[in-house]
Amino acid sequence: MTDAFIFDSVRSPRGRGKKDGSLHPVTPVNLLTQMLVALRERNEFDVTAVDDVITGCVTAVGEQGGDIGRFAAIMADYSDSVPGVHVNRFCASGLVAANYAAARVMAGQDDLIIGSGVESMSRVQMGFDGGAWLFDPQVTNKIGSVLQGISADMIATKYGFSRDDCDEYAVLSQNRAEKARDDGHFKNSIIPIKDSIGRVLLDTDEHMRPGTTIDDLAKLKSSFNDMGELGFDSVILQKYPEIERVKHVHHAGNSSGIVDGAAAILIGTEETGKKYGLKPRARFVSFADVGSEPSIMLTGPGKAARKALKRAGLTKDDIDVWEINEAFSSVVLRFCQEMELGTDQVNINGGAIAMGHPLGATGNMILGTALDELERTNKRYALITLCVGGGMATATIIERV
Numbered sequence: 001m002t003d004a005f006i007f008d009s010v011r012s013p014r015g016r017g018k019k020d021g022s023l024h025p026v027t028p029v030n031l032l033t034q035m036l037v038a039l040r041e042r043n044e045f046d047v048t049a050v051d052d053v054i055t056g057c058v059t060a061v062g063e064q065g066g067d068i069g070r071f072a073a074i075m076a077d078y079s080d081s082v083p084g085v086h087v088n089r090f091c092a093s094g095l096v097a098a099n100y101a102a103a104r105v106m107a108g109q110d111d112l113i114i115g116s117g118v119e120s121m122s123r124v125q126m127g128f129d130g131g132a133w134l135f136d137p138q139v140t141n142k143i144g145s146v147l148q149g150i151s152a153d154m155i156a157t158k159y160g161f162s163r164d165d166c167d168e169y170a171v172l173s174q175n176r177a178e179k180a181r182d183d184g185h186f187k188n189s190i191i192p193i194k195d196s197i198g199r200v201l202l203d204t205d206e207h208m209r210p211g212t213t214i215d216d217l218a219k220l221k222s223s224f225n226d227m228g229e230l231g232f233d234s235v236i237l238q239k240y241p242e243i244e245r246v247k248h249v250h251h252a253g254n255s256s257g258i259v260d261g262a263a264a265i266l267i268g269t270e271e272t273g274k275k276y277g278l279k280p281r282a283r284f285v286s287f288a289d290v291g292s293e294p295s296i297m298l299t300g301p302g303k304a305a306r307k308a309l310k311r312a313g314l315t316k317d318d319i320d321v322w323e324i325n326e327a328f329s330s331v332v333l334r335f336c337q338e339m340e341l342g343t344d345q346v347n348i349n350g351g352a353i354a355m356g357h358p359l360g361a362t363g364n365m366i367l368g369t370a371l372d373e374l375e376r377t378n379k380r381y382a383l384i385t386l387c388v389g390g391g392m393a394t395a396t397i398i399e400r401v
Helices: 028-042 068-075 093-106 137-143 148-159 163-182 214-218 225-239 270-276 301-312 329-339 359-377
Strands: 005-011 053-056 084-087 112-120 200-202 259-268 282-291 321-324 381-388 392-400
Touching: 005 028, 005 270, 005 359, 028 068, 028 112, 028 259, 053 068, 053 093, 053 359, 068 084, 068 112, 084 093, 093 112, 093 259, 093 282, 093 359, 093 392, 112 359, 148 225, 148 329, 163 214, 163 329, 259 359, 282 301, 301 329, 301 381, 301 392, 321 329, 321 359, 359 381, 359 392
Parallel strands: 053 084, 053 112, 321 381
Antiparallel strands: 005 259, 005 282, 112 259, 282 392, 381 392
């Protein structure tokens, strides 16, 4: 099997996913185009040699619909000969795009390929694409569909995480992200986003709230209590009859932020790297996708991580850098509990609670963050994982070279 190497990884800063957010004026295709241009400008390769642009995007309708990667490649002057394809595994889409790209290289079918992700949540509303799991009564009844926040609250209830536990982790994420930003840990990968006349709109993550304290978070009302009372609690309690009631502990401060963003990773063979003078930074070791119980839905990362570790012939003690997407505090706390890790071992540069979660791009972004951290600390292995709506998860292991 051919090794798949990462030659470069870029991402946009995360912009607030509202109309007053700095990236709101930028269309999704433009966001992704700027990532592809950055890869082209940072690396010397023949753009016609790119075999495909695989793009993760969750709400692929309107401005984000129509196979966005294909047209971003054309807009980035990659040549009409470069195709594109869209993938959607909800929150893991950007990581899955990179994994699929790597798999094609490993299978000997591609030599140079891009895995990418994009989501403009200020312009294309989350959930606007609908779906049977939300709107078909037969499907929702079979699944036990609830809001993800209800699922996160059930995780906290079932596995014993209090409001204070979740808030403490959220403050930790804010403090880590602020320090990582100030220490320049993101500078190698962040590409400033510009408008049509070349003016920089945003060059750093703008969702962060430095200085957030436990007392600040204690003032926030639980976000999902009212929806739970409207019936969602009853739905999930049918799946978990051993639980007396759902304790609603999540709110805007300990949940991932709604933001805009894009990312892209250049992947290829060792021979292609030599041909174009591209230095391999890491290789893909293994990746795994799993299903999990679809009502609680966010408990899959531990299972995915163990599957990826088994495929790699590694143990958790071999992993130097852990990235688990901070969809909600309880997701990270449960992952640490299940994998017997301390919170000091995961997400040491902060995560989506502080910086935001641009759905289709996040997995791609945190893969790049893990790579940068491996290089900064001169370590070997990183494991990246995300929970996924509908009860799934994806994990990837890379090795620095």
